[in-house]
Amino acid sequence: MLVALFHKLPRMPNVMMRRFLLIPVLLFNLVAISVFAISALALTFSGSVQAQARAIDDSVLTAPNAEITSAELRAAYLSNVPQYVVWPNESVRQQLTIGVLGNEAVYNQLISSPILPVRGLRIDVELLTRPSMASDVDILYIAPGASHQLNSAFNATRSRPILVVSEHSPVREEMMINLVSGAENRLAFQVNNERIQDSGLRSTLDLLTLRGNELELAVYARRAYQRLAELQTEYTELEDALTATQEENSQLLNRIQILEQTIRERDNVLRAQQGTLEDREQVMESQQSALRDLLTELDQQRQQILLREEQLRQIQQTLRQSESLLAAQQQELNEKEEQLRQKQVDSDELAERITANRNVLAVQQQQLRDQRNALDEQMALLESRERTIDRQRLYLWAIGAAFLIALILAFTTVVMFLNKRKTAGKLMFALDELHEAQDKLVESEKMAALGNLVAGVAHEVNTPLGVAITGTSMVNDRITVLKENLGQGNLTREQLSNFLERSSESLSLTQKNLSRVGALISNFKQIAVDQMVAEQREIDLGGYLEEVMSTLSIELRRAGIRYEIDIPKEIRMITIPGAMAQIITNLVTNSIRHAFTEPGGMLHLEAESVEGNQVRLQFSDNGAGMNNATLTQVFDPFFTTKRNEGGTGLGMSIVYNLVRQKLRGDISVKSELGKGTTFILRLPKNL
Template sequence: MSSWWRKKRGIVAMILSCQLLIVCTLHAQQLSSDKIKTAYLYNFIKHVAWPSEDKKNAFTIAVYQDTDFYHKVQKELARKQVKKKPIVVTLANSTQQAAKADLVFVNVIDKFDLSVVASDLRKTDTLLVTFNSLDKHHVMLNLFFNSRTSAIEFEVNKSNIVYEGLTISKELLLLGGTEIDIAELYRETELAMQEMRKRETQLHNDLQHQSEALAVTAKRLHVLDQQLNERQQIAEQRQIQLIALKKDIERQKQAVAIKEKQLSDMVGQLTTIRKKLKTQQKSVIEKEQESSDMESRIAFNREVIAKQKSQIDQQGQQLNQKNVELAARTEMIEQQQFYLMVLAVVICIAVFVSILLVWFIVKNMRTTRKLSLTLNNLKEMQNQLVQSEKLASLGKLTAGVAHEINTPLGIALTSTSSALENTHEIQQYFELNNLTKSQMRKYFDSIDQASRLNMSSLNRVIELLNNFKQVAADQVVGEAREINLVDYSHEIMQTLSAEMKRNHVTYEINGPENIDIKTIPGALAQVFTNLVTNSIKHGFENRASGKITLNLSVQGSWVTIVYKDNGEGMEPEVLLNIFEPFYTTKRNSGGTGLGMNIVYNIIKQQLHGDITIESTPSEGALFNITIPTSIDR
């Protein structure tokens, strides 16, 4: 019984020992995996030769983005030497740091793009060692776990090593390495080329569609430009009519002034005639009184004659004197009749003058009515000129955006032509069976570069079109909405950048990025456009270059926009009349004098803000604009 128990106990002890041995073995394998990889790295340096190996003071091993393995490699190889030179172990978190090492180890995990690392390390005399990489095209030495043999082995892509200018010894393959099948890599490359051709065809079709869409857009812009030129000609004709109408009004004013002076002289003459008429009336009354007295005397004399009939002969001489006196009185009566006739003529003249005065008053009223009608027409023409000015600014935006679009489209067309030429060249090599791996790599690089350049150029075109569409829509609609003032200012200045570049003008926008306001974007865009146009035409006219600065700030419920240029500045007379309508210093050069008046009216009436200006000759101009952060229409 005791011997059986001893046997049984021995068997149990043996089983426990085996299990313990298995566990220890597995743990030892787990621990030795990193040591095996470290040993491989050491032997790779030993059996690979670098072009400038003699000039190296030490061999550098870089572990790419693997901190744990970095510490283990550093611990194992800290004091070891290879080829009588020390080994330096570093941790690389970027390909720029990895490119400085002689050997780079990359532990390939899921979704890791090895092609990016391999492309950045190309032509840097760096040996790329990977672990568990499925991408055989970009590897040089790849470690992998062979489940069949339960061992870590490695495979060699000799073409990549030779391309990098490195040399491997024959003993390296004796360590357990195998060369990667070149035929299989070629088949995979051929499949990738077919996929690339399909993608290139698709990109070419997309580019053709976009070119057609851009051609349609260019035609629309051409039609808009023609319409704008026609409206510009109409505006010029109306300007000529307005100048002629002003001259006609001046002539009418001079004629009215002359008529008023003549009327004033006639009124003075009429007053003098009235005074003379009153004097003559008094004289006639006196003469009538004398005539009455004379009649009384005649009656008395008749009585005396009747009483003194007897004395007629004696008083003959007295009778003759009386006859003479009667003749004189008769002559006086005739004179009085003449005076009455003159008085009647004067009264007729006064009536005629009164009628003439009434006629002048009626004519003056008609002239005043015509002047009022002319003033209304002038106001209507001013509104039309303001609208024409807005259309002119929109035309400048259109021309600027068209100029900006030409540059990225030219870049895209050039890169596409270059890619097409490279495709034809690689196709000829393929048909002649002279296609090499380096030619394929060069072709892939050129196609990738052309595709990236096309994408960036087309994205630039889309961005410009979106900015122009937003600014143009705001100017046409004229409704209030919420905007970011800094971003919207950049969009407006970007649409004007072509005109500024043509005149060598740069701009700068300063201010916090979180200025959100509710305003009328179209009106604000019109203000910025007129200010920039005014600076280019007047401020930078005689200068080789210029600069425009926008400083944006917010205080409470008000936003301050400080527009400044370093141009010629303004004289005091110009500064005093700059906001007056039709005031311009470029009358003979096509200036209408409405640009700054439109700015003033937009800020005051539409944006409910205020604008002031400061300027000194030769020191530029500064416009201080304040508008509310929220506006309700």
């Protein structure tokens, strides 16, 4: 259009008109250059927008599969705990506050994505720097980095409705919820319901189900909410940038329209001018050439503007695709929330069963407390006997010194013959007291071993008894429900079939655990009777040692020690089982105390028949071993390498006396430092 206008221009009369015409041409060049620069910026911006959109799509698709960090696990647990705990004054409150002490990473995770309201209450998060700030929060998380401030935090929250979530807390009485890190980045926890109720809070049994896959789903939900918020923010920024670009395009079009209007006005002015000079034609031709160039450049700018609009349409299409992806993720979140609600319904049923068994567990706890009191009394009795042994030890040293002095006097003087006979009588009396003290020490060791048996068997019996009681209570609950349905006439074949199937499973589980309890008690009774009665009877050596080691298994598991028994079935002996059990108990106790400094040890028992109608029994460990000085004194009375740690030095001396005197056999020991220790016993098959 501009080219046509310039073809219609009249010829300029003079040079002044040519100069006047150069002004709009220069203005038009300026505008064209500005349009070109803005178009280049718009193309750069559209490329960055497309790259951001692709990055957003990739992050949304790959974020749920990223590895879960420990901070994310703890943040997910803290953000979900308010759903299962009720505060006493919620009706007059508008928000709950989570306080984080000692772990800024967990605080950053909590504030990185929005936390949904719970029962209409808004959830806020605060980072605490000292325990005194804990009085203003409702949930206090104490990280391992702030473990030295546990007591101060407990004092600040005592008698307040504040839920304290600690980690690796050694204070069991003050602990409410204690988090424990497990294998494969899993999170376990311990809950003290009594402490929670004492603080005025009320927790639901669903709190026990917040672990494992449910906690990982909560982490994925938090990630999705965080990505949703980021996508909404980026979407808003992209819309603002698109609006700004459209406004700039509108301004450029307005400028082009103004320039066209100015050219039309100039054309009207030039139409009014008349002239026939040749120089005007030359100027007009040069100006027409310049205008043609400008028009060509203007057409190129228009093409670039059209291309930019096409790119903007692509950006809008990308944004619509992002919105559809967000809608799909929101649908997936809704499905996961439905799964969580279904699991919550299942946990409610489990809670009802747990409530029904609570009274039974309370009775069991009372029985355990009674057993603990009995064990404490036995421990007090053992301590008093140890003190008696210490006093008798002093007496023995005094008697030995007196005996030495008496010998010196006997060899140096003959005149005091009568005094010598008197001294000999005293020494005989002292020797009798020494034998009596030795018998008492042996009896004390037997009682200590029996105490270990009682503790181990009580621990082993409690677990199967609890399972049996739980299975029985579940059967009773199902019978009650079955009776109600039968009375109402709503009993169906499917309900009856489910009742019979589940009851059969529960009764089978109960029978297995009660059989296990019966076997444990039978073994315990036999071993206890053998240790208290020194009578001979025929035993299957391998089976009997299995029973003895089973009574000691709790102590071995506590020390992290395994054992193996390699004894043929055909080895039978007529011996004193009580002495045999005492020997094996003392050898195992000696290995636990002296051979192993850390878990992972191994004990090995093997036996074989040898000539002379004897049995060769070998007890070995792969522990620290002994040096030559210790090896030569291992069977000496009162010799111990753990005297400052409660050792008496009588265990191996008792083993030696039992083997040599009661079982009429022989015992030897082999050991090297770092290669373990082996005790070899040669015992007669028929005592």
